Amino acid sequence: MASDFGKAKHDDAEHQESSQDIHNKNGDMIPDLGEDVVYGPSGVAGILSSGPYILTAAFLASLGGFSFGYDQGVMGVVNVLPQFHAVVPYAATAFGKGFMTGMLLLGCFVGCWFYPYVSDRWSRKRALLIASTIFSIGAIIQTAAYDYGTLVAGRAITGVGTGTLALGAPMYISEISPPNLRGTLLVLESVAITAGVTLAYWISYACKDLDGDVSWRLPFALQLPSALALGGTIQLFPYSPRWLAMKDRYEECLESLCRLRKLPASDDRVQKEYNGILAESRFQAALQERRHPGISGVRLEIQEWLDVLSKKRWRRTIVGAGVAFFQQLQGVNAFIYYAPTLFVLSPFEIAIAGAKRLTCNHLL
Structure with a gap:
């Protein structure tokens, strides 16, 4: 333990030395690096006093989180509809259901890797446009699918867009926000994800008794408005x-x-x-x-x-990745994806009760 503490102190000291070397090399280049700028109060009071412009920009960026949440929630309900299984019967099998669900996450993994390069080269808001375009293409493919392979491909493409939106939205929000409102406005991303999941459940539930393919194609198609709104309107800021x-x-x-x-x-x-x-x-x-x-x-x-992944930084990497890993390991995403399947297995009439429980769960 003492050895690890000593190494950590050595790493911090080396970083401070590097910072000082660069500062000395460039003279007065970094005079305000650690100073805070205060434009007003934080929290809701700060948002009210700052006017609607910055809130609107952050809200539109947070639609990336809404798209992510909606895509998570919509598949869970659609995949218990008999109208859906009549067109895509393989999706009713255990492997078919799990593979189709997992392709979204695989796409997210791919999107996370290339987003930093895209955002650094072409800007944060253009990267959001690219991500929303990819997401929309995947949503269109899902909506128009008539076989399992096409649906899985659409899920994977949507996942790439989702992964980039999940990174891009909070990055843009954090970089345009004043220091006193940065934390408050970043919460919009989490709220948007929750709202997306909840709305997906209720929309899918409302469509379940529609005749034919529209019962599941309409919920898939309703992924598009938020992504198109994000990609188009964010360019105005x-x-x-x-x-x-x-x-x-x-x-x-x-x-x-x-x-x-x-x-x-x-x-x-x-x-x-x-x-x-x-x-x-x-x-x-x-x-x-x-x-x-x-x-x-x-x-x-x-x-x-x-x-x-270098030796000097692996501790920080483990802390950062570990927090996200254990957040996922506690299983909330599995509940989001498969809760409707569990509710269908119940002998009681709890479809509507399940939607209510999920709504309360996300709001809390």
């Missing part, structure tokens, strides 16, 4: 100031910050935040050049993934 600074587009960075804060460039708080963003961007660029000189593009992206 500014680029992330941090991304613009990373691309050395400093004037645009300041303009974007002024639009988001609804304040003039001469405001002291805007200038302080702007200087902090520039300092952080330049610091990260200098650190990157020091670690990987002359490397860029896909090669740099691969090298940065390898850095996560």
